[in-house]
Amino acid sequence: MTKSKKIKSAELVSEWSDIFRCPHCGTKMQVEAWKSLTCVHHHTFDFTKQGYLNLMKQPIKSNYDKTLFEARQHVVGETELFQLLHQRISEILSRLNKETITILDVGCGEGSHLHQIMEGRLDRSLVGIGLDIAKEGILQAAKNYIDPIWVVGNLANAPFQKNVFDVVINILSPSNYVEFKRLVASNGLIIKVVPRNNYLSELREVLMKSEKREMNNKDEVVSLFQDHFETTKRIPLTYRHKLNQTVLQDLVRMTPLAWSADPKRIQSFTEQESAEITIDLDILIGRNN
Template sequence: MKKSQVIARYLQTQLNLLKCPICQSDFSSIQGITLTCVHGHSFDISKKGSVFFLNAPVKTEYTTEMLIKRQKIIQAGLFQPVLARISTLLKGDRIIDAGCGEGSQIKTIAQAHAANYFAFDISKPAINLAVSGADFAEKVAFFVGDLAHMPFKDHQFTDIVNILSPANYSEFKRVLAPGGQLIKVMPNAAYLQELRQLVYPTGANATYDPEPVQAHFLQQFPDSVLEQMHYTFDLTPDLAQALFAMTPLTWMATAGAAADVTSLQRITVDLTIAIAEI
């Protein structure tokens, strides 16, 4: 069976969780590989198995080459302890990954926690990469979608995962069911510090202050539980180059820094996992 048909069959069983991102009405049916809402707006499932829920493509700074590098180092285990911890924190079986990137993280979580997963990102190249691998999973549906207009009904989901990605807290609160939870992963000051020191040895970018992002989260969810994850990850020269290419931290790097990156033998992962119950 083709990927598009597999996802069509899966989404048919989950149609009551989705809503049309254009008119916010219910989807009435899936005919073949086409989702149609009660007002006639239709969305085709691609051959690779994703659904494009935007009015038009949005250009982002993440190129396909960068995303491939990101996929490589994530699949090598850069965030494995974090993903393993998230899989133990999930409460239910209707889970959104908001800002899923190229999909490696939610696929890893899905292998450890059986559930229905709905992952989306505004980047079409990221979603194309997410559905292109051999690790295709029937119960992980990937969408190209807008964080400000998520194609999900109100108060239907048990968990939202938001890993090192922008957030829309009003939308998150809208789609989470009572008792549901948001799991957000945010960087701490030492996150990728060896790479930062290589790229920005001095100046304003030489350090990172996590307080504004974390304070904003706590304003929204003052009763959250915060867990710290701090460890180092060993790098080969090849993985060091992938790390350099995957992160916005290096977008303004000099050619010299790019040449020196293979000297990095390990990298610090310093993150906060914030758990907020709705």
């Protein structure tokens, strides 16, 4: 008999239950009856039928909806636009001298980055957990990808014990460095991906009504990262990739920049048969000392 996603997820979480802490009281948790994750004070969180856990203390409304995450899953998970980024991070993980590597992807959205990175594991054993505050993102992740553990949770009160992850990954999403330092193991790695000035420049020129828009806070982001962690490496990654019309349309759907953009400018961009899109990123690698 084929096991349900709910049971498969419960079994995986049971193996790694020591990683979790109750978001209400901070105590240890364990899986009960392959149905729920429960702490010693009986705060209980059920596994959904899709297999994810919602460890939010209370629901939070997000502007990131199902349409956005479906578009992102197509662009990130099913095209080669971010393939080189995933390969670089997988290579970094392959150099870690550990038999099993625990990874937390913070702000994982619909999970495609984490899934692709784990697919390129290069003969390493990886245990991945994806965390996002947006329930719709985690729902999409659980529907599409089985292996990682998917959790709806708040990074400001991450439902995990202290120093339990070998690697914390943060790709093009907000950070909380105090929590990162708490979560990552001593001498563990923090991998943060930040946009450089030409990241998606073709799209930003249309949606932001500018010939050239600078990433105004890029230097501040890098500086803040370096203030918190010993930066072992800063890897620039720049290339262009051709996308067809369908993918261009999803690229627009997945970005919040489109929310306030001129519909005529969006239409002009998405009616192209194809276009070259620029990926321009910095991969920051820090160590928690």
